[in-house]
Amino acid sequence: MIFSVSYQVIARKYRPQRFSDVIGQDHVSQTLANAISCNRIAHAYLFCGPRGTGKTTLARIFAKCLNCSDGPSVDFSDDDTKAKEIAEGRSIDVLEIDGASNRGIDEIRELRDTVMYAPASSKYKIYIIDEVHMLTKEAFNALLKTLEEPPDHVKFMFATTEPEKVLPTIMSRCQRYDLRRIPVNLIADHLKFICKSESVNADADALYAIARGAEGCMRDAESALDQIISFCGDNITEPDVLSMFGLTAQVQLFAMADAILTVDSTRVLIELNALAGQGKDLGRLIGDLLGHMRNRLVYIVSKGDLGILEISETEANALKKGEKLASEKDLARVLDVLTDCESRLRLATSKKILLEVSLLKAAQAKAAMDIDEVIGQLKKIQHEDVPPLISASSKATVASNQKKQSVSISKSDQKAVDANDLDELWKQLLAAASKASPFMQTYFQRSQPVSFENGIFVIGLSADHLALVDNQRNHDMLIAQIKLLGHDNVQFRFVDDPPAENSLPEPVLEPIGDLPQVDSDIIITNDSQSENKEIKKVKKEPKPEKIDPEEFKNDPLIQKALELFKGRIVEVRK
Template identity: 55%
Template sequence: MSYQVFARKYRPKTFDDVLGQDHVVRTLKNAIEQKRLAHAYLFVGPRGTGKTSTARILAKALNCPNGPMVDFDPENDLCQEIAEGRSLDVLEIDGASNNGVEEVRQLRETVRFAPARGQFKIYYIDEVHMLTNQAFNALLKTLEEPPEHVKFIFATTEPHKILATILSRCQRFDLRPIPADTIASHLQHIAKEEGIALDDSAAWAIAKGADGGMRDAQSMLDQLVAFCGDSIHEENVLDVFGFTSRETVASLVGALLARDTPTALGLVQREADAGRELSQLLGELIGCLRALLIAGLDATTGAEGIPAETWKSLTEAANAYPSERLLSVIDVFAEAEGRMRWATNKRLHLELGLIKSIQALGEVRISDVIKVLAGAADQFQGNGGSPSPERTALPPSEPKAPAPSEATPEPAPVATPVPTPKAEAPSKGALDIDALIDAAPDVAEEPPAPIKTESSKPEPTPEPEKAKEADDDFYKDPLIQKALTMFQATLK
């Protein structure tokens, strides 16, 4: 017998063999057992998730001896004919090459004939979205009221291209991407059957690279066997397909959270020199950041295949930042991913994304300033003007700058810029909020004089000279002067 690739040799034969699609399998089983069979089914899902295999299994269950039956014998002659695509009662049609009106008219002529051996005449149309609108319209009446012995099964990866009138006449089943751990487990099963030593880390790397498609994972394993022989390690997977190891992704995320720009850029350079696919690296990076963001809300979530000790250190580093900072970093990388899709120099956009994301982690935002000032004001009001020993602080990751001098600068006229004391500028453009709070006790000791008003009389309009004096009093307020000093601002 000629050699068969793993994707064909290990194709599911029964409902129990279908992996990762329990919701579809359960519904079809119940429909068969309860004799609630529809006349048209539509299977939707990404490539390699089991659309054609599920359609063939359904055809076997309908046309098997003494059927319809859920627990049929896949080795039966009828089932073997359906599996090999040579059954006269199960016609598999390629929608890409038979998408015209003439092909649909021929199909309408053949539906009148009774099945040869089974109970039903089944038409399976793959990539049904490739049919033209005229072909869809020619199929409408037959699809809505087919003969009792006819069943239609459609499969597509792009359901939005199918006419709504067709969709409304079918029972739709959405097949989901298969989880990576399920794919890795099945690859280990295939390796055991074939006598291949497959490392767990290698199986996980293949499963992540397959991106939810079982057929892609089986094809990759087949290629690795041809390359490596009977022993496959993670390094082989990375070298053949250009994937990035989990340790590299964890190291890059760790450097990002530590705001270590040279280390992060060095890791990108190393991966680029090794011929790794940088788009795949960015996708892994975004996935790890997403997992860290969710882990901050639910500690029971998965670790994206990263070792436990490394994952623990990453979660501790991520907890030092508020969730909105991680969200902003993911947004930066999402923009970089969109630019990398069409760019020739992918490394440039990845490096720019890393630099911007590190800056986003270290920057002080206006919301942080408002929170600190609002907290300080609440403390003064709650303590009768005396400062509280507790203070509202920025996230612990913010850089600290030396406190400026406690001396208050001389007040200046409105049109003259306020002199700024010579103090060391905060690093990375951050604002020294702690120093501003430290200055608050001086402000509380010298509160501004209250303005006396008479409630019985409306407040008179101040004369220009008095208004100017009031403005001068406002600008001479110690708190205003201290804020101008700390923010290095001027009044105009």
């Protein structure tokens, strides 16, 4: 069979021919059109952006506007001869040069020599250099002088995907235009237009799947559509697109995401194994899952704005149903885990194992407690009474300690004092309480007796210490100690009334009872005449510290911390 006309691929057949045909780059098209209308045409332009977004296409359209028969003009005729020559690559006054193939200094010297010649039949001689970043440094330097002061009839148009590799001296001599990735919905609409022109039936979900896979590149989307038409014929469905390009179906993404956000670890592994069994590329899978989680987060933040989401209405309705599964903070933590997995997956030898672990981490990250919530609970604890958490073994220890304290007090011949002598009673109670609860010694020493009447002993201390001291365990301990001093049926009350700084008692330097031995090398002496304190350093033999492990483990603050952070004590070290 002989074909009279050769087949032209969709990307070339539907290539934009005017500024109005360019999709998703209005900020560049409008600027160039206004420059022509205002006769403010520069001598050099640099188009930057990802592949397939229209850099070379815009350069060609701009060249047609400059060299059309009635040019420079934005509204040239479709039958304009010079415009057709440029579109077909036949114009001798518009030279397209591949920077990768002509990157040396010799080629640039040759170009520099031809610049001086006037155009053959057009108004301007235009040089379009694609992938200009491939030129060598010497070639760039050879072009500098010509680029800075070119003849009036010469225009340069450069295109590059890597502008950072272009010399700053070159960039400073050009007008730079940065092209953006094209939104998914614009690509899908353009593919729909092409399918209608080609008499092809395509599902909206199928076109959105192609648009998502193109990642903002129109040429990639058009090439994929060309390929899928060859595979499916005149009827394109989403499963065909997914199977051909290895994309993940939206139903599978929703199932995986729901398993993560409901912290269903078993279901996460089942969904992953099902996708891996279908031959899905794991790198593509984590990318699709990242995009899906991003859509969930943006849906919540933007309140379902489809313009920001770049998704179909069907997917938006599905996102709305799962809106309550996770908060913004939950999704942000999950995205952090998935992003880390994506970066590590490229170098991983066991990709499936890494993905399994990362997805399980993502599920746990969703269930993790936010730091603000932790701080809030800690503040709440400070305003609650901590109930005594004493095991059977620790009760025996407490009883033994109280027996020792009773013997110690009797041996020292400490006698119960009259209740009116509040200061003397406080000193005795402070010494006994410090032995009974070494961990609270610092707080007791920074408190003061306020009153003792009608069986109620009022103790004043700062508000910061109040929440830590005012709990049931300390009440019971103080009641037991004051009972040993001869006062029964006494209740304690803590109030916000801290002592003055200059009235705080001096630190206890000698160990009392079973208190830990402090390796102190500081002695504080008072000068009665100057009323100043003098601090002297004295070397002292270190003494081993003694810590009762059971008392440490059963301390209310330690127990509350273990309960809050779901931890356990592995070892108590001195």
